Amino acid sequence: MRKFVVVIAALALAACQTMDPYTGEQKTSNATTGAAVGAVAGAVLGAATAKKGKDRGKAAARGAAIGGIAGMGVGYYMDQQEMELRQELEGTGVRVRRDGDKLYLIMPGNITFATGRFEIRGxxxxxxxxxxxVLKKFDETAIKVAGHTDSVGSDSSNQxxxxxxxESVAQYLRGQQIAAARVQAIGFGExxxxADNNTAAGREQNRRVELELIPMN
Structure with a gap:
């Protein structure tokens, strides 16, 4: 059984190599761990539910294959989405951050809106x-658009x-043929x-819109 698990994990490792758009080097994606864990879990379950001998070995192999594919699915999908977003957004000022199977696009206020305005800059x-x-291509992710402000002004006005x-960003995305059901807008005010609201640089960082991309499956 161990031999089958090793083989499946090795295949998953090879399949989950992605290219870093900045360095051009191959790197192991976040899907690899999920694939390996899935393979092990599938192999153990397959072996446990089969008879002894050859049947048990075959069941372990089948379980490892199924578990490996299932484990790498979401991670691999988000890996590919992350790679394309980084390529598209390089040099734009929008930062891409990965947290497990979630992606965040941080859009600073100095490139998105004029001071005190909610109309998107041309x-x-x-x-x-x-x-x-990219979001149209990867349509199996939900999109949460979150607005944030600095601390200048009243709490109510900032909210x-x-x-x-x-909502301005969310509406624009919906207008680009992204399903409305995928997009949620929420404001968090200040x-x-x-960053530190006591400095101009800190306030600039705090004035931002963030897109949280969440796998739906």
Whole structure:
């Protein structure tokens, strides 16, 4: 049984190699761990439910194959989406962050909206078009658009501004033929700063819109 698991895990490792768009080097993707764990779990379950001898070995192999494919599925899908987003957004000012099987696109306020406004800047539309291009292709992810502000102004005004900015981005994505059911807009006001609001540079970082991409399966 161990031999079958090793073979399946090796195949998963080879299949889950992706290219880093910045270095051009091959790297092991986040799907690999899921594939290997799935293979082991499938092999153990297959062996446990089979008779002794050859049948047990065959059952372990089948279980490893099925478990490996299932384990690598979501991770591999998000790996490919991450790679294409990084390629499309390189040099735009939008940062791509990976957290497990979730992806985050951080869009700083200095490139998305004018100060105190919720209308998308005209020169940001090409970047949003690049985002929409990838999101249309990878249509098995839900999209949460979150608006954030700095601490200048009242809590209530910042809350409304963050909601309107999030909805502006969400509406634009829906207008690019992304299913409305996939897109949710939410505003957090000034509640979740990522930098010091006492500095201009910190406030600029806090004025942002983030897209959280969540696998639906």
């Amino acid at each position: 020169d940001f539309y090409p970047t949003l078009n690049s985002v929409a291009k 409304v501004l963050s909601e309107r900015r999030a 509640r979740y700063p990522v």
